[in-house]
Amino acid sequence: MRDVYIIGAGIHPFGRHDLSGLEQGVAAARDALKDAGADWQDMQFAFGGSLAAGNADAMLPIMGLSTMQFINVANGCATGGSALLSGYWSIKSEEFDMGIVVGFDKHPRGAFNADPKASGLPQWYGDQGLMLTTQFFGMKIQRYKELYGISDETLGKVAEKAFQNGSLTPHAWRREPVDLDTIMNSQMVSDPLTKFMFCSPAEGGAALILASEEKMKQLGAKGVLMRGASVRTRPQGSFEVFSPSLDVERGGTPTEVASKAVYEMAGIGPEEIDIAQIQDTESGAEIMHMSENGFCADGDQEKLIQDGDTKIGGKLPINTDGGCLACGEPIGASGLRQVYENVIQLRGDAGDRQVPGNPRLGYTQVYGAPGLSACTILSAA
Amino acid sequence: MAELLDKEEILKLEPLAEGLFRLDNGVPVLLGGKNKETGKIVFPMPSGAEAERFDVVPLKRTGKLWSWTVQRFRPKTPPYRGPGDDKNFQPYAVGYVELEDQVIVETRIMGDPDQTLKIGMEMELALEPFELGDEDKYVSTFAFKPVA
Structure with a gap:
């Protein structure tokens, strides 16, 4: 076993574009290669995925038919995280010295279309209007608010911070700050969440070049060390999207399991993390994921967020590029965007949104249907 | 519309799906599935090959x-x-x-979507007419409402 470094990070801005999903993935891959100072022909492997924009290996004829091992990854919302995990093990196991992970997507506007049969659910569940991800998000935070005393205003402040950070981020989709009143008074989508508290399906691409220490030195590249990467699926009794019924015996969450695993790999605890990118499909998710990832006890978010502790410059800056709320959520690219952001921050290259004080340890967590989470911990070189 | 149908008429409607509930003397009862090995109950009762692993159980009202x-x-349709x-579109809870x-069963909640709903409040099962837009007719489905 040996260390794994991220020696290049590339992104195609998130949002709405005239390019295909694949073209955005190609742009991100080229950006990452340039950043690493490496050639496509030198990549020994690729792991890539998209949910709605076709097979990632369609980029081979565009980038070059190098004969490398290219594996398409499809793992729901953790597609990017799973691609990264695969690349991580490929180098850690000493099988390969350098490769690329890439994710991209392009989704239609509005809520995702749901197909009961594809999720193994009866048709009536969709017929009568129960099969919506937005309902799940509303109900999960509704209960959490009641149990742990989170206010509506705190939900609004999460979104306000996201758009503020997005306004400083070149790859973000929403580049204008939105004031708290506008967020609170925007159209109610699924109580207690308003329109501005939800992210939207979007487009974009992200890519990372992974390498061993030896390879990194050969190239004269400056890398960020991967201290751990994990993907875990839901335990018995977790509350997930599209559940016609739940076990009366309540259990944990996939995020708690994946989080615990990545801290163990890295040999550190959540109190040591300097910067975190965590899944914020909507405002409530960021709040709940703060505790699921170990950054605070249930209910402490109210004070932390009201005090501004999760802003850039706060005690633990969260979603420094505006997260899904400001970047949108192209499923295949979303988890890799989080890692991209931490690489840039840990190198000190984040410009206007740079977290002060030379952050050393960065954490990411992407979560999604049907109940899985992928986490990473990176450390500055 | 829906409110114009009285209780008797709702009982006569065809259900949205078979096997979701039964009527005991005109009173609806949801049907769950109890796992023969673990004893855990799910809703709805599984169908197809999976059904062999479960016994049908009536659920509390x-x-x-x-x-x-x-x-x-x-x-989206x-x-x-x-x-x-x-x-x-008329919002629904x-x-x-x-x-x-x-x-723990997921359900539509009958009545005004802006009625006061509070976690922990007592709820009871009822049948609700559901209009199928594509067939221009009503069917019956299960819903819960706050206990009066």
């Missing part, structure tokens, strides 16, 4: 509201088969109701 939200925009379009020692 009352329980406590576990969580809720309101569907404020018209869900498909899969949604309710009436109307984006402009005349949905939630989970905990049936003690059995299972």
Whole structure:
């Protein structure tokens, strides 16, 4: 076993574009290669995925038919995280010295279309209007608010911070700050969440070049060390999207399991993390994921967020590029965007949104249907 | 519309799906599935090959509201088969109701979507007419409502 470094990070801005999903993935891959100072022909492997924009290996004829091992990854919302995990093990196991992970997507506007049969659910569940991800998000935070005393205003402040950070981020989709009143008074989508508290399906691409220490030195590249990467699926009794019924015996969450695993790999605890990118499909998710990832006890978010502790410059800056709320959520690219952001921050290259004080340890967590989470911990070189 | 149908008429409607509930002397009872090995109860009763691992069990008719939200925009069709379009859509509340020692069931909540809903409040099962927009007719489906 040996260390794994991220020696290049590339992104195609998130949002709405005239390019295909694949073209955005190609742009991100080229950006990452340039950043690493490496050639496509030198990549020994690729792991890539998209949910709605076709097979990632369609980029081979565009980038070059190098004969490398290219594996398409499809793992729901953790597609990017799973691609990264695969690349991580490929180098850690000493099988390969350098490769690329890439994710991209392009989704239609509005809520995702749901197909009961594809999720193994009866048709009536969709017929009568129960099969919506937005309902799940509303109900999960509704209960959490009641149990742990989170206010509506705190939900609004999460979104306000996201758009503020997005306004400083070149790859973000929403580049204008939105004031708290506008967020609170925007159209109610699924109580207690308003329109501005939800992210939207979007487009974009992200890519990372992974390498061993030896390879990194050969190239004269400056890398960020991967201290751990994990993907875990839901335990018995977790509350997930599209559940016609739940076990009366309540259990944990996939995020708690994946989080615990990545801290163990890295040999550190959540109190040591300097910067975190965590899944914020909507405002409530960021709040709940703060505790699921170990950054605070249930209910402490109210004070932390009201005090501004999760802003850039706060005690633990969260979603420094505006997260899904400001970047949108192209499923295949979303988890890799989080890692991209931490690489840039840990190198000190984040410009206007740079977290002060030379952050050393960065954490990411992407979560999604049907109940899985992928986490990473990176450390500055 | 829906409110114009009285209780007797609702009972005569064809159910949205078979096997969701039965009527005991005109009183609806949801049907769950009890896992033969673990004893855990799920709703609905599984169908197909999976059904062999479960026994049908009648579920409690009352329980406590576990969580809720309101569907404020018209869900996409498909899969949604309710009436109307984006402009005349009528919001509806949905939630989970905990049936003690059995299972927590996801359900539509009857009545005004802006009625006061509170986690922990007592809820009871009822049948609700549901208009199929694509067939221009009513069917019956299960829903819960706050205990008066």
